[in-house]
Amino acid sequence: MKKYYFLIFLLVSVLSSAQIKGTITDEKGTPLPFVTILQENTFNGTTSNEEGYYEFNLKEKEKLTIIFQFLGFKTQKAAIQTDKLPYTLNIKMVEESLSLNEVVINKKVNPALAIIKKAIAKRKENTEKTNRFNADFYSRGIFKLKNAPKKIFGQKIGDLNGALDSTGTGIISLSETFSKLSYEKPDNLKEVVTASKVSGNDNGYSYNTARSSFYDFYDNTVEFGIKMISPIANNAFYYYSYKLEGTFFDENKNMINKIKVIAKRDSEPVFEGYIYIVEDSWAIYAVDLDIKGYRMKQEFVEVMTLKQNFSYNNTNKIWAKNTQSLDITAGAFGIGFTGKFNYVYSNYEFIKAFAPKTFTNEITRIEIDSNKKDSLFWSNRRPIPLTIEENTDYYRKDSIYKVRNSEKYLDSTDAKGNKFKLGKLLTGYTFKNSAKKYSLSYEGLLNVGSLSFNTVQGYNFDSGFRYSNRKNQESKGKYTTISTKFNYGFAEDRLRVTGKYIHRLNKINYATLSISGGSSVEQFNPNNPISKAINTISSLAFRNNFIKLYNLESAALGYSQDVANGVNLNGKIEYQQRKPLFNNTDFSLLNKSDFYSSNNPLDPNNFTTSPFEKHHLTKAAFTARINFGNKYSSRPDGKFNIRNEKYPTLYLGFEKGFASNEKRYEFDHLNARLIYDLILGNKGLLGLSLKAGKFFNAENIAFMDYKHFNGNQTHIGQSERYLNVFNLLPYYSNSTNDSYFELHSEYNDKGYIMNKIPLLNKLKSTLNLGFHSLSTLTNKPYNEVTVGLDNLGFGKFKILRIDYVRSYQSGFKGDGVVFGLKFLNILE
Secondary structure (H helix, E strand, O other): OOOHHHHHHHHHHHHOOOOOEEEEEEEOOEOOOEEEEOOOOOEEEEOOOOOOOEEEOOOOEEEEEEEEEEOOEEEEEEEOOOOOOEOOOOOOOOOOOEEHHHHHHHHOOHHHHHHHHHHHHHHHHHHOOOOOOEEEEEEEEEEEEEEOOOOEEEEEEOOOOOOOOHHHHOEEEEEEEEEEEEEEEOOOEEEEEEEEOOOOOOOOOOOOOOOOOOOOOOOOOOOOOEEEEEOOOOOOHHEEEEEEEEEEEEEOOOEEEEEEEEEOOOOOOOOOEEEEEEOOOOOOEEEEEEEEEHHHOEEEEEEEEEEEEEEEEEEOOEEEEEEEEEEEEEOOOOEEEEEEEEEEEEEEEOOOOOOOOOOOOOEEEEEHHEEEEEEEHHHHHHOOOOHHHHHHHHHHHHHHHHHHHHHHHHHHHHHOOOOOOOOOHHHHHEEEEEEOEEEEOEEEOOOHHHHHEEOOEEEEEEEOOOOOOOOOOOHHOEEEEEEEEEEEEEOOOEEEEEEEEEEEOOOOOOOOEEEEEEEEEEEEEOOOOOOOHHHHHHHHHOOOOOOOEEEEEEEEEEEEEEOOOOOOEEEEEEEEEEEEOOOOOOOOOOOOOOOOOOOOOOOOOOOOOOOOEEEEEEEEEEEEEEEEOEEEEEOOOOOOOOOOOOOEEEEEEEEEOOOOOHHHEEEEEEEEEEEEEEOOOHOOOEEEEEEEEEOOOOOHHHHHHHOOOOOOOOEEEEOOOOOOOOOOOOOOOOOOOOOOEEEEEEEEOOOHHHHOOOOHHHHHOEEEEEEEEEEOOOOOOOOEEEEEEEEEEEEOOEEEEEEEEEEEOOEEEEEEEEEOOOOOHOOO
């Protein structure tokens, strides 16, 4: 019976509502995908799907002319009298025969250069014609996976809710949107999503919004995670060579120049392929360009292909983009990944100026019930027909979704997964109630991933329990987690227990309440500058126990929420009891003739005393985060902030210590931080991080309340960028309880310099130049200069970085090399 329903579904999807429909093929009968179909002298259009099938919906019955446009084929026109609908019109397209002027024969003259020069000179005039518009927008995105493994890191990935077959191949994502756009160059956007559809989730919202679809080749650069050079940029001749492949005429007798775009240097952020330029107006007629992954510094991407088609309106004399497609091919370890995005722009309205307050900080708004449109709506409105594969995926995934989200199915799968075995006392156990969306998990006694070593605890590991309830997360943004962690140190034979409760109230202002407490070991620097993994290796292999710890007994209450657009407030009050800790083990695997330093961060040879005495204190901390110019996207189920890269982010903080057992431990601390990324076009990125602060009434406070600066004595870097660390600074050498200022700056050329250096450009790396400075009242200024290479590695794995560092404090202090192992962030 299900087969019959499926056949009916396909018939309705393919045959219903199409007013003009048909198949487009070449002369041999091969279907032509993504042919542009336009109503003459309008911006009303669509494209054929991958099977060459198209549907063109009219607003009313009328006599009209339909244009069929496909690169490499002659443009065709068809006059239609639509008295009877639907109207079937099959088109057989003929290959375009390009012609070349005699001047091409002259090897001393390259006619392509003259055309590109004129296109560059006309860029401003041509782009100004489409600077402001309203339009209808349709998008469809599909991702496919091939040869996915059964397990990743020992964890079964399953069939991804019915997406994958037995070979690990299938569609993992398919979604569509309809939107109303208002756009003003360069970056004013208002998008209202009126319809959204996600395969396999009838409550889902597609992320295929217009914000990520504006690839404008009239700009000098085109954003693909890196600034790619447009073939008609002001400096394009430095990056490209050109060849005129030929000319042809469109349906309006405009001569179109087909120009091959050739990269001068393989390592630069450049395109390859074809750009089509209209004679006389020198506007873009179409682009068909490839972007290789390594040129974007995206090694896992093999190639992306971007195609754009523009249509001409005789009424307003404007060439406007009507269709766009982006194909992605990526992969690693034999796993293949492909993606395709199709976009259709229609019903343009070009205007001279928008009304005041048209554009606000809300970039995208998804309307209520936009995800509730029925199949008839989509069949009547969808400009690009679904392929049989896409139709099948919608039907299959929607059926699977209903079955797998039924209470009966969820209970049966939970009953199987919730079976308890004695071995799970060691390996861990999870109990789920999927229907009510809560779970309870136990980490087990063999939580190997938590195993670490330090000289206070020796070998230590974690276990614990976690309760999670996400019943209202999708609809209201609420969730609750309750967790407890048990940490046992073998050398000191001590068990410590902490607990935490987190409850988020919504996804509108992200109001979140937290309660925590218990007993733990903590670093004197609360930023934890030394990771457990690095300290374990450093201690066991080299007897460098850089990590310094104290015992903390605490109880805390916290609350945070967004109080205005781009402004988040976070408050926390915490009772703390602090106790000194000392080394309890001298064990190491290597270098056994050497000695460990003490656990005293101020005196490495003092094994009997600590830099503080046992005491208790209550701390209150308040932090404001301000994202200037913050943009956001709103959906019925929440608000999603989008940081505006033009502006910095500012943090303002106040911390107060009070209610101590001794007055001398109490203090006030004001602090601020500003972070900013200055995008230098295609010339790279300059990152800045400024910090400043001042303590009051803090002459005798406890050492853990000082301002500590993130140093590094391991010569191992773990972060993508070094904008919050001094690469050679001893961890506690410049700690202060007075005023301080620190500056971190780092320039990454994004390949702008490295791509031009012979031999070194083969590395496909990026150049990093850094400067770091620290000033306190109690120490001489400390400075570092760095030079290094990033994006190093093997094959697709560019996860390494290396920097040479020189430090100065009252003159030259030292130098060294820092090895960046960015994958350690994942392990942590």
